[in-house]
Ligand SMILES: NC(=O)C1=CN([C@@H]2O[C@H](COP(=O)(O)OP(=O)(O)OC[C@H]3O[C@@H](n4cnc5c(N)ncnc54)[C@H](OP(=O)(O)O)[C@@H]3O)[C@@H](O)[C@H]2O)C=CC1
């Protein structure tokens with residue numbers, strides 16, 4: 001039997017196009033006498049965060065957004081971070097503030113995110129923006145889930161009435177993504193580490209999202225033939241020869257033989273996340289001057 005390979009959902013290509021559109025928009029928006037500004041706070045050096053920061057800074061330079069990155073030692077205190085956020089809230093050059101998650105255990109992420117001016121909340125994690133998402137109101141949306149939705153939209157993947165299964169329930173990815181899928185009239189199930197019969201749940205999915213952080217968690221037997229498979233996971237793995245590479249949560253090589261559409265890692269949701277972060281920053285920039 002000849003297996004038809006899934007079509008790739010090419011996040012990298014779409015993200016590049018969105019970036020050129022943003023670049024043009026920024027070039028023609030010069031009445032504010034300054035570029036849009038984005039501040040990313042990173043504590044310690046988690047490898048997934050490091051990849052994000054690298055790509056984000058390259059992308060900012062490319063489209064014309066000023067970066068105000070701040071890298072803190074792992075021992076930084078809550079008070080130091082809160083002071084930094086207060087300063088950035090007041091800084092007229094800064095339109096977007098993002099705190100890289102997860103934070104080391106001695107820091108309280110919830111308390112910190114609460115300090116961000118909701119109008120500068122580039123990752124949509126302030127309770128005001130999360131509340132707007134729950135209520136279906138306009139607001140800044142979390143970048144990764146927004147990137148997933150934008151990519152599905154680009155490929156005209158039908159969502160209305162479809163079974164969507166999101167594996168992972170973090171406040172950064174799984175939960176907001178489930179709400180966004182719901183807003184598009186999908187029938188949404190959220191699975192997590194305590195879910196029983198994960199395979200039975202995922203096999204019901206027309207749209208299956210892996211947002212866990214475990215390489216190879218989603219195996220081919222867990223995927224319904226013809227499903228749309230979105231891999232949010234970013235995991236660095238070391239192979240036998242000692243060289244390291246990025247993989248997602250999905251066993252891509254096997255799953256691409258049964259899925260209708262699939263996102264690659266790298267080149268899928270990662271670049272879309274960066275594009276949405278730039279877009280949120282530009283949105284805040286334009287709104288802050290109204
Ligand atoms: N592509 C991108 O742009 C981005 C990628 N990521 C990547 O996505 C992944 C998830 O990130 P994030 O949501 O922040 O991670 P978290 O660790 O915050 O959340 C992971 C979720 O997966 C669930 N989980 C853990 N193990 C299992 C299991 N065996 N079966 C089912 N569910 C499980 C957890 O369940 P429980 O709640 O019960 O603990 C939790 O809800 C990571 O690889 C991260 O690097 C993150 C952000 C952006």
Ligand SMILES: Nc1nc(=O)c2c([nH]1)NC[C@@H]1CN(c3ccc(C(=O)N[C@@H](CCC(=O)O)C(=O)O)cc3)C=[N+]21
Nearest residue numbers: 048049051052055099100101234266267268270271273
């Ligand atoms: N508040 C917060 N928001 C986040 O969105 C967030 C975060 N914290 N903490 C860390 C994770 C991780 N993450 C990535 C985003 C893009 C790539 C990315 O661009 N990846 C490229 C390849 C990267 C490479 O090859 O180095 C790709 O997948 O093609 C990676 C990782 C965002 N995260």
Ligand SMILES: [Mg+2]
Nearest residue numbers: 265268269270
């Ligand atoms: Mg990716």
